[in-house]
Amino acid sequence: MKRQLARELEGKIGETVKIQGWVHRIRNLGGIAFILLRDRSGVVQCVVDTKEIDIKGLKLESVVEIIGRVKEESRVELGLEILVQELKVISKVVEDLPIEINNEELKANLDTVLNHRVLSLRNLKTNAIFKVQAALAQGFAAFLKKEGFTQIFTPKIVATGTEGGTELFQVQYFDKKAYLAQSPQFYKQMLVGAGYERVFEIGHVYRAETHDTSRHTNEFISLDLEMGFIEDERDVMALETRMLKEIFAFIKEECARELDLLEVEVPEIGDEIPSIKFPEALEILRQEYGKEDLKMDLDPEGERLIAKYVKERYGSEFVFITHYPQAKRPMYTMPAEDGLTHSFDLLFRGLEITTGGQRIHDYEQLKASIISRGLSVESFSDYLEVFKFGMPPHGGLAIGLERLTGQLLGYKNIRQTTLFPRDRYRIRP
Numbered sequence: 001m002k003r004q005l006a007r008e009l010e011g012k013i014g015e016t017v018k019i020q021g022w023v024h025r026i027r028n029l030g031g032i033a034f035i036l037l038r039d040r041s042g043v044v045q046c047v048v049d050t051k052e053i054d055i056k057g058l059k060l061e062s063v064v065e066i067i068g069r070v071k072e073e074s075r076v077e078l079g080l081e082i083l084v085q086e087l088k089v090i091s092k093v094v095e096d097l098p099i100e101i102n103n104e105e106l107k108a109n110l111d112t113v114l115n116h117r118v119l120s121l122r123n124l125k126t127n128a129i130f131k132v133q134a135a136l137a138q139g140f141a142a143f144l145k146k147e148g149f150t151q152i153f154t155p156k157i158v159a160t161g162t163e164g165g166t167e168l169f170q171v172q173y174f175d176k177k178a179y180l181a182q183s184p185q186f187y188k189q190m191l192v193g194a195g196y197e198r199v200f201e202i203g204h205v206y207r208a209e210t211h212d213t214s215r216h217t218n219e220f221i222s223l224d225l226e227m228g229f230i231e232d233e234r235d236v237m238a239l240e241t242r243m244l245k246e247i248f249a250f251i252k253e254e255c256a257r258e259l260d261l262l263e264v265e266v267p268e269i270g271d272e273i274p275s276i277k278f279p280e281a282l283e284i285l286r287q288e289y290g291k292e293d294l295k296m297d298l299d300p301e302g303e304r305l306i307a308k309y310v311k312e313r314y315g316s317e318f319v320f321i322t323h324y325p326q327a328k329r330p331m332y333t334m335p336a337e338d339g340l341t342h343s344f345d346l347l348f349r350g351l352e353i354t355t356g357g358q359r360i361h362d363y364e365q366l367k368a369s370i371i372s373r374g375l376s377v378e379s380f381s382d383y384l385e386v387f388k389f390g391m392p393p394h395g396g397l398a399i400g401l402e403r404l405t406g407q408l409l410g411y412k413n414i415r416q417t418t419l420f421p422r423d424r425y426r427i428r429p
Helices: 110-115 124-146 185-196 233-254 256-261 278-289 300-314 363-372 378-389 401-409
Strands: 016-029 032-039 042-049 063-072 080-091 170-173 176-180 198-206 219-228 275-277 318-322 343-348 351-358 394-400
Touching: 016 042, 016 080, 032 063, 042 063, 124 198, 124 219, 124 233, 124 256, 124 401, 185 198, 185 219, 185 378, 185 394, 219 233, 219 401, 233 256, 233 318, 233 343, 233 351, 233 394, 275 278, 278 300, 278 318, 300 318, 300 343, 300 351, 343 401, 351 401, 363 378, 394 401
Parallel strands: 042 080, 275 318
Antiparallel strands: 016 032, 016 063, 032 042, 063 080, 170 176, 198 219, 219 394, 318 343, 343 351, 351 394
């Protein structure tokens, strides 16, 4: 007999079916027991006559196989239940569970949850987080393929950093020094120049930063894209606006059950996301919120206040901050007037989820920018080669997938939306 999933039982009233999964809950009422069986699609109620079938010793999270008849039952979630005829234990639970995963909410601190991450994923809400996250990545790829982008897969072991900084994990690569990639930035640009014009990647990036905040990890998933033949950064911003609208529409349909379980309402995005230049953002912080200790970047509080301002003025959960100072952007960023750049960040509910902009496409200008940062032109020779032979105006962006997931679903710590977080204290499991 073929296995059926819980969500496949609708329309099988009166039929005998086989289901397999984990014992989610047991409620014993004397001669009758109710077992909630969980599989990847959901939970189904199974009714056991304990005079006929012995379930003594059956523990939560045991893996079982049940054969039984499907019966209509309007009082339960699926509108049906299974009258159990046979029950077989496939895999026993041999120890007490280290965390309670069968409640609606996990009742353990985050460190304990992450120490037992695989078990925590059996919790329905925790499991739903990563189904939504997978759909976000799927929607990103689907939109860009439709827009003529080619998916790429770039090295994560590299000879030099993309931004010339010290935030690099060094690895021993036979008899050479190598590093874990901070970003696929150089490869994205090189492949635009190789003739692909539009490329994207979904992959891990690594930052050897010693921070210990709720917003950072040292390894995360970056949704990267780069596109050629643009006018300026506004083309990239317009693309991201359309992309987010389509991704959100996709997950509302694809993840309706998960979003309902997590009690999340997906925000609407208008035809344009509000945009504020960086100097204007600083002025808003001074005038509206009395902040005077402002530097060359927005700190977390500044991001939250600007988001609050935009939400109150424009009703938008999103805002682009554009024209960051040159000192705060990498050497490949296209400069603008007054020491600013053709760059942007996208804030979503008060947190930066995207960094992007227009890149320098002229070889001599890019070389001069590298030198002005005190960097060695020779160390960037592989990257620079394509710029010698005709490079179109181009730009791109990178979205932090875990940040996007967390802001959408309302989680405060990025580790909650990271399957297996890696930070300065955690490299397991």
